[in-house]
Amino acid sequence: MLRSDSFIGQARAVVADKREAILRAAIKVFAQKGYFNSKVADIAKEAGIADGTVYLYFKSKEEILRSVFDRAMEEFIAEGKREIAEIREADKRLRRIAQLHLEKLGADRDLAIVFQVELRGSTKFMEEFSGGGFAEYLEIIQRTIQEGQKAGVFRKDLKPITAAKILYGALDEMVTNWILSKREYPLAPMADEVLKVFFGGILK
């Protein structure tokens, strides 16, 4: 790589680094105090920069929250799609999705808090959330269930969208409980517990 390439590349990296730093700081601060109770100054201090600098990278406090969500969701969905593409059977796919869900959030407690708690703090966000990446995520689950029904692996008397919501809701609750729990325990293994019920039901 020539010098001008690396030079520009470096500049970009620096810019990305600071954006990244602000985002990381925001996640931490939001997780700790909640979005509305967090001051932009808190984020700046956590990121080790001046207050005004935040506004060189984000238009407003709200945009920071939106960015936290967008970036994480995008990354999550991209990785999910990649992994799933290689799995054929619907039930195994579902298992992988559930595992990924809990692995990802279980690996970053602050991010998980922001996702579970803060993003729901306002109907506005919920609606954007609903219309954005979240809907896409739910759709992936739904489609997988549909394919499983077609393949004869899953019961056909269930509406795929409802089944998808049930699975999502169950996983979501695992995360919420994990966040609020005083005990420290690994989140990812809960995926298999959820699937045990989701696949086989609780009836004897």
Next chain:
Amino acid sequence: MLRSDSFIGQARAVVADKREAILRAAIKVFAQKGYFNSKVADIAKEAGIADGTVYLYFKSKEEILRSVFDRAMEEFIAEGKREIAEIREADKRLRRIAQLHLEKLGADRDLAIVFQVELRGSTKFMEEFSGGGFAEYLEIIQRTIQEGQKAGVFRKDLKPITAAKILYGALDEMVTNWILSKREYPLAPMADEVLKVFFGGILK
């Protein structure tokens, strides 16, 4: 009853009425704009009283939110316990719980919004929530599942607490989706859909 007819009793009733009015107003306003974006003045206007009057019945804005939750949860649990007491079989009990859950929230959209969205808007509330009525609610479900296992109706290789969370999470998700949905549809019937999966699983 004499007392409730008495002068003092009447005064108490009036007091209760105004508290009630403020609470109803708060639910409406919180549902519309979110807790942090709601002004105490909004609530007062909605309740048809002066701003200052709010503080004769509640110590702070936060206490209003807490009260909204406490009162609803208390009422919900009381009614739940009453209904369940009369049901013997664990699976039928669970069905009734699920139905009640969705019936109650499905009957009061504003309250549902506050429960699903606003109460999670801050970790603080979530924690109190977790330690308060919510934990009790989860415990009722859990115990029912345990009894079902003892009675041989439910599989024994599932941790009751986890199964309880799964059921709760699934129901919770139904409510959230119902709130955010642009379509109007009855929420209560979703209980049976959830139970179909929860009881029988999705595998063929």
Next chain:
Amino acid sequence: MLRSDSFIGQARAVVADKREAILRAAIKVFAQKGYFNSKVADIAKEAGIADGTVYLYFKSKEEILRSVFDRAMEEFIAEGKREIAEIREADKRLRRIAQLHLEKLGADRDLAIVFQVELRGSTKFMEEFSGGGFAEYLEIIQRTIQEGQKAGVFRKDLKPITAAKILYGALDEMVTNWILSKREYPLAPMADEVLKVFFGGILK
């Protein structure tokens, strides 16, 4: 007057008093530091009230400035019209207008400063100014000149509007100089000086 009248009247008076106090404080502060360099807190302190109270009477800092101008201009024009109505001859009328102009501003140095200096501080205000009371004022002068021409008192080879601007400009400059002058001298007498030239010219 009955009690309920005086009671309400008193309430109104109190409200008007506070509005008035804020306006007076604003004139003083604006005159001293200029509009842009004045803090709302300065005005509040000068008025002896809390910062927030300002916003119970005015929507914004800008509205205060607008109100200062509106109120003064309105009062000025009303009084001007009243006085002039009783004067028949155009030249005497013009003399009274000129005197009033300098008397009014000469009686309230702070108000004069705001008028001469601050209201021109922004093109925006100038335009509103131009379209508002100011245009009306100029028109009164213009019409008087026109009537004088018709009556054969004034030369007919002058455009009334131009002559009006010349008179206004000359008076205005007297005020500006008076404000900026380190010497203290009465402003009103300058009116006659201006008219000596305006009426007779400087040529021998």
Next chain:
Amino acid sequence: MLRSDSFIGQARAVVADKREAILRAAIKVFAQKGYFNSKVADIAKEAGIADGTVYLYFKSKEEILRSVFDRAMEEFIAEGKREIAEIREADKRLRRIAQLHLEKLGADRDLAIVFQVELRGSTKFMEEFSGGGFAEYLEIIQRTIQEGQKAGVFRKDLKPITAAKILYGALDEMVTNWILSKREYPLAPMADEVLKVFFGGILK
């Protein structure tokens, strides 16, 4: 001349050019948005340079405004003196001064706006203005009137300083009106209108 062609001379020219460019940019921006609403960044962008570069040529935003005034006034007075030196009769001199006044400002609307509107936006500037070039300008008019009185061309019962202010005020008002007018018309011809009144008065 050698020096101006030399390397150093060229460097100076470049420096002057950039200063000049900033000044021109500032006049445009100030005229458009007003001094207080103009950002240094706006000026830099208009001048086609980086924000920081402005500070290599001016100490502060305020100094830019001062420089706008100083340079224009200096140039104006110099040219005025040159032209007047060749005119003997006081009345003709006064006419030339009035024409120059309106020609100059009428030729550069942005500069005129800054002069008429922005420079008065603060008492501070007004005072400096008063003590600086402006006083000198007024003195030139005053002296010319005095000479006219001595020569028997002008009435002797007028204080020259007052007469000078009257002329200045009238001309100034012509400029202000021209700036605020929606119609486009040439400003310079107004000089003769003003003089018609100033010399002959409006009485028949």
Next chain:
DNA sequence: AATGAATGAGCATTCATTCAT
């Protein structure tokens, strides 16, 4: 008990100025 005017702490955002490169 009820009112609503008054309070004043609190905060997102802007922007003139600096300085490392």
Next chain:
DNA sequence: TATGAATGAATGCTCATTCAT
């Protein structure tokens, strides 16, 4: 010289809460 990213002081406005009536 020139750059433009970074700084951080500064402030208009909001709103939960109080309190005199």
